[in-house]
Amino acid sequence: MLLLVPVLFLFATGCGEQPQTATVSAGLLVPRGLADDLSSITVYLFETHADRPHCDELENTVTFPDYDGQEYKKVTIDFKNVQIAVIDNIPDKANVWRFYARGLDETDMLIAQGCSIGLYRIEAGKELQLSLEISAVQ
Amino acid sequence: MLFTKLICVACIAQSVWFGVPVSAGSADRIIARAPTAAGLVDQGVRGYLEGRYEQAREMLVKALSSKTLDDNRRMGALYYLACCNIALDDLPAAKRVFAKLLKLRADYQLPTGTAPKIVRVFEQVKAKLAARTSPRINKHPQPGEIKPLNPAIEPPVSAPPEKKPPEKDHGSTWWIWVLVGGVVAGVAVGLGVGLSAGGSDRGRAIVNIQVIE
Numbered sequence: 610m611l612l613l614v615p616v617l618f619l620f621a622t623g624c625g626e627q628p629q630t631a632t633v634s635a636g637l638l639v640p641r642g643l644a645d646d647l648s649s650i651t652v653y654l655f656e657t658h659a660d661r662p663h664c665d666e667l668e669n670t671v672t673f674p675d676y677d678g679q680e681y682k683k684v685t686i687d688f689k690n691v692q693i694a695v696i697d698n699i700p701d702k703a704n705v706w707r708f709y710a711r712g713l714d715e716t717d718m719l720i721a722q723g724c725s726i727g728l729y730r731i732e733a734g735k736e737l738q739l740s741l742e743i744s745a746v747q
Numbered sequence: 748m749l750f751t752k753l754i755c756v757a758c759i760a761q762s763v764w765f766g767v768p769v770s771a772g773s774a775d776r777i778i779a780r781a782p783t784a785a786g787l788v789d790q791g792v793r794g795y796l797e798g799r800y801e802q803a804r805e806m807l808v809k810a811l812s813s814k815t816l817d818d819n820r821r822m823g824a825l826y827y828l829a830c831c832n833i834a835l836d837d838l839p840a841a842k843r844v845f846a847k848l849l850k851l852r853a854d855y856q857l858p859t860g861t862a863p864k865i866v867r868v869f870e871q872v873k874a875k876l877a878a879r880t881s882p883r884i885n886k887h888p889q890p891g892e893i894k895p896l897n898p899a900i901e902p903p904v905s906a907p908p909e910k911k912p913p914e915k916d917h918g919s920t921w922w923i924w925v926l927v928g929g930v931v932a933g934v935a936v937g938l939g940v941g942l943s944a945g946g947s948d949r950g951r952a953i954v955n956i957q958v959i960e
Contacts (some may be wrong), residue, residue, distance in 0.1 A: 630750045631950035643931075652954050684954065692956050699950030729951050 610675060629734035631701035638742035639688075639721075647688045648715040654682040654696060657728055664724035667709045688712070700721070703732040707733045708741050721745050784813035788824045795834075805832040822851055826858075833865055845872040875949050 637652065655662055661695065686694040699706075705728045712721035723743035782790070787810035794803030807828040810816060816824065825848040832841035848855055849872065857869055 630947075633950070633952035635952055635954045637954050637956045639956060641958050641960055644958050647934065650956070652952075654952065657938065682952075688956070694954045694956075696952040696954065698948040699952055700948045701950035733947070733949070741954075 611636070618697065631699065631731045631735055631737070633699070633729070633731060633737040633747075635708060636738075636740040638723075638740055639712070640742075640744065643743070643745055644688075645711060646714050646720055647712045648717075649685055650688050650710055650712045650721075651685045652694065652696065652741070653711075654699065654708045655709060655724055656681065656700075657705050657707050662707065664709070667707075667724055668722050678724050679706045699731055701731050701733040701735075702704075703730055705730050708739065710741050710743050712743050719746055764950075784810045784816040785820055786810075787813075788816070788820050791824065791831075792827050795831050800831045800834045804828060804835070807831065818851065822848060825851070829868070830865055838868060841868055842872050845869050846876060849873055849876055876892060940952065 637650065639647065639650070641674070653667075661744070676727050682699055684694045684696045707728055708725035710723050711719055714720050721743040723741055725739055725741050729737050729739060787806045791803045791806030791810060794800070794806060807824045810824050811821065811828065825844050829841045829844040829848065832838070832844060845868065853876075857866060943955075
């Protein structure tokens with residue numbers, strides 16, 4: 610009986626209650642002029658270090674940055690059939706992230722991309738709302 | 748003739764065995780010619796009783812040198828020889844004689860009415876021999892009998908320790924400590940888990956595509 614006390618306490622404090630997670634609600638804005646040509650959109654979350662990668666680095670389509678060992682999350686959305694996508698298992702250690710999205714046509718050509726304005730700190734128990742707009746690649 | 752011889756033999760035997768002085772003239776001649784050990788003992792005893800200590804000692808020593816002397820007479824001779832030595836203030840000799848006497852018979856008892864001076868010497872010898880022959884018994888020291896060899900390191904004498912009041916019985920409160928320990932351990936583990944949970948990968952991003960004009 611006495612041994613159950615610490616176990617119950619541990620369960621209540623550590624295991625019994627699910628800790629609040631970080632939730633990010635991102636609105637991906639797609640101009641209607643691009644919607645007819647888009648086949649898929651890939652959304653990336655880059656954990657930034659010293660404010661990198663910068664948006665102009667991400668938008669350099671020729672040399673898509675390969676940040677060695679830099680952690681990122683991504684999800685690919687079938688634009689024709691899916692409207693909502695979820696990126697799970699994002700580390701919520703209060704680190705800073707940058708959002709980036711790129712749209713491909715049916716031949717996997719990059720036709721649109723966009724970078725979020727500013728950086729976002731993803732922290733457990735916090736909710737974020739942001740918008741990410743892609744625009745046609747010049 | 749034969750009767751006369753038998754009477755002489757009986758008188759001689761009586762004088763030797765019982766120590767009775769022989770009054771017959773023929774017997775005196777026989778004793779004077781060949782004094783037996785027993786006769787010497789009798790003469791020595793008589794000399795001691797009459798205060799002729801040196802003569803008595805001489806007679807007794809001669810009698811004791813004979814191997815034909817029986818143990819009873821030998822013990823008597825030794826006793827009177829020791830008495831003669833004490834009378835002559837030769838205590839060491841008297842002790843040696845008493846030692847021989849006790850060696851012959853360890854439980855020898857002095858005759859009743861023996862002079863206290865003689866008794867003291869006899870008891871000294873007896874005690875000395877008893878100390879030599881008795882086995883040595885090492886008694887285990889009783890508590891309090893042990894004394895330190897070096898008085899310098901003798902522990903200081905202090906008042907007897909005060910009786911401490913009986914300690915409280917902790918048997919009825921042990922479960923409280925167990926409970927406290929369990930709670931502390933649970934808090935520690937819970938905090939650890941909780942803090943580490945902040946580093947979990949449970950963040951979620953929901954992307955909602957909106958087509959704008």
